[in-house]
Amino acid sequence: MHRERVSENVFWFQSEVYAQVTAGVIVGPQWAVVIDTLALPEETLGMREFVEHELGVQVRYVINTHYHADHTWGNCFFPGATVIGHAKCRELLIEHGVSSLEGAKKQNPSLRQVKIVPPQLTFASGELTMRVGKKNLVFSQTFGHSEDSISVLVEEDRVLFASDAFMPLPYIVDGDVDELVASIKKIGKMGLENIIQGHGDIILRGEIDAAVKENLNYLNNIKKAVKSAGKRKNVDEYLDGITIESCGKSRVYLGGLAETLHRRNLRTLYRQVNGE
Numbered sequence: 001m002h003r004e005r006v007s008e009n010v011f012w013f014q015s016e017v018y019a020q021v022t023a024g025v026i027v028g029p030q031w032a033v034v035i036d037t038l039a040l041p042e043e044t045l046g047m048r049e050f051v052e053h054e055l056g057v058q059v060r061y062v063i064n065t066h067y068h069a070d071h072t073w074g075n076c077f078f079p080g081a082t083v084i085g086h087a088k089c090r091e092l093l094i095e096h097g098v099s100s101l102e103g104a105k106k107q108n109p110s111l112r113q114v115k116i117v118p119p120q121l122t123f124a125s126g127e128l129t130m131r132v133g134k135k136n137l138v139f140s141q142t143f144g145h146s147e148d149s150i151s152v153l154v155e156e157d158r159v160l161f162a163s164d165a166f167m168p169l170p171y172i173v174d175g176d177v178d179e180l181v182a183s184i185k186k187i188g189k190m191g192l193e194n195i196i197q198g199h200g201d202i203i204l205r206g207e208i209d210a211a212v213k214e215n216l217n218y219l220n221n222i223k224k225a226v227k228s229a230g231k232r233k234n235v236d237e238y239l240d241g242i243t244i245e246s247c248g249k250s251r252v253y254l255g256g257l258a259e260t261l262h263r264r265n266l267r268t269l270y271r272q273v274n275g276e
Contacts, residue, residue, distance in 0.1 A: 001043045003050065004202070007157040009133060011050075012196055015043055019257055020199045021070045024161050025051055026154060028133030031060035034081070035152050035161045036198075037074025041110060044074030061130070063139070064119055065163030065198065066149045067092040068174070069100060075117035084128070085119035086141065088148035093118045142187065144180025145171060145198075153190070162187055164198035168253040169244075170215050171261050173268045181219050188212035199254055214248060221247040222262075226269045239266045 002014040009027040014020055018039035025047065026033045032051050037044045051059055059078045064085035065071055072093060075083050085093075097116040105111045128139040136155040142165035143149050152161040164171065165183045172180055187195065188208065195203040195211070203211050225242045232238050244251050244262040251259040 001038070001046050006159055006194060006196070006202065007154070009135065010154055010157060010159055012202060013038065013043075013047055014201070015039055017043065018070060019254055020201075022196060022198060022200070023047060023071075024152075024196060025055075025059075026132045026135055026137065027051070027055050027057060028135070030057060031132075032057045033061045033063060033130070033132050033137065034059050034078065035063045036065055036071040036163065037062065037077070039070040039073070041074065041077065041113060044077050047074075048077060063150075063152055064089050064093075065151065065161065066146045067097065068146065068164070069097070069104070071163065071198070072097070073101065073111070073114050073116070076113075076115040082121055083117055083119045084121045084139070086148040086150050087122040087124040089150075090118045090122050092146075092148055142183040143175065144177070144183045145175045147175065149175070149183070151187070158191060158193040159196065160187065160190060160192050160194070161196045162198065166195055166197050166203070166211075166215070168197065168200040169249055169258040169261050170219055171265065172219075173261075173264045177219055177223060177269060177272075181216060184212055184215050184219075217248045222265055222269055226266060226273055229270055231274070235270065239263075239270060242266055 001016055004012045006012050011025040013023045015038050021039050023038050024035035059081045062075055062078050062081045062083045064083060067089045101114060101116055130137045138153040138155055139150050142151040145164040149165050151163060151165055166187060170180055192208060193205050195208060229235050229238050244259055
């Protein structure tokens with residue numbers, strides 16, 4: 001697990017095991033807030049160890065940016081904390097989490113101690129704010145990757161934990177392409193110092209404009225490509241011919257996982273456009 005101090009009392013973590021998934025910690029004088037957990041128990045427990053023993057505080061709140069397993073299944077390893085998320089995050093985690101976890105446990109014994117803990121404190125519209133020491137955290141909706149996605153802004157530092165609303169390769173299989181375009185545009189106008197992506201490395205201030213343009217370009221390109229597919233009889237063959245590079249991205253992103261995600265994006269968008 002990689003760890004980096006982003007700004008005073010703000011830390012970033014990145015998995016070395018699964019899809020470069022990220023998480024964060026904001027530390028106050030008496031307690032800390034965790035933003036998302038990591039995919040595997042040992043990495044989430046490593047985060048908790050760092051907070052409790054190196055920083056010397058307890059985790060009071062865990063923020064779930066959305067319901068997906070790689071960001072929420074570590075909630076149970078912070079038993080004294082209150083979990084916060086969008087109201088839809090709670091609903092989706094209850095609806096899908098238990099059955100998904102049961103299936104995953106059969107494939108991965110390391111998940112045997114994991115339990116689903118949905119958000120106990122939720123919001124359904126507008127923004128939610130929280131004060132942690134000298135930091136003001138602002139939670140806002142950034143839909144598109146999923147219908148419950150939120151981002152967390154560390155206001156004083158202009159650091160945004162964007163989660164999967166911003167990734168090296170935008171991913172829409174559980175979301176909506178137009179909503180994601182709107183969220184990325186919103187992020188691009190926030191005047192940020194850093195974007196903490198849900199997967200991948202930190203985007204620095206001088207890189208943000210280019211990253212925003214690249215992600216918007218990719219989404220526009222796959223929309224055009226799927227539209228041109230129309231009602232072709234050989235649609236699978238046609239979609240297979242739409243390379244990730246032709247849409248403005250590299251297959252090496254996310255440790256090579258980007259190519260698979262690109263294929264899923266195309267097929268999901270085709271089904272949505274054609275009402276299938």
